[in-house]
Amino acid sequence: MPTFRIELFEGRSQEKKRELVEALTKETCRVLECDPGSVDIILIDVKREHWATGGVLWSERS
Template sequence: MRAPGLMPLVDVTLVEGRTPTQLRALVTALTDAVVTAIEAPRDSVRVVLREVPTTHWAAGDVTVAERPSPSDAVPDQASGGGTAT
């Protein structure tokens, strides 16, 4: 049974850095999920994506911008990583 005047809103906050294609795919996936889960009419589903700069998102008092990047990780010796001489 559909509720009259149903206009579901999905509000997503995520760290910036994804491509327009990835964001578009997210909108489609979220819309599909709402339509499937609650039988909402597709054209009634609203999706808002809020992108936050990496300097504005923190966990444990460390911002995403301050976290070491995967390329900063120490190479795994078992995989033969290291510096060639």
């Protein structure tokens, strides 16, 4: 049913990722009244040198 695609800077621990997907799944099921097995979450780790905001790469920010 719902699929979340989340892009985040690399470096977060497996624990933090687990905490995030558990919380998102729980809240999604509460709001949408769906089964946890129907919630897909795709986490994509992105290097800071591959992400820019306002024309500036995050790897070059101070």
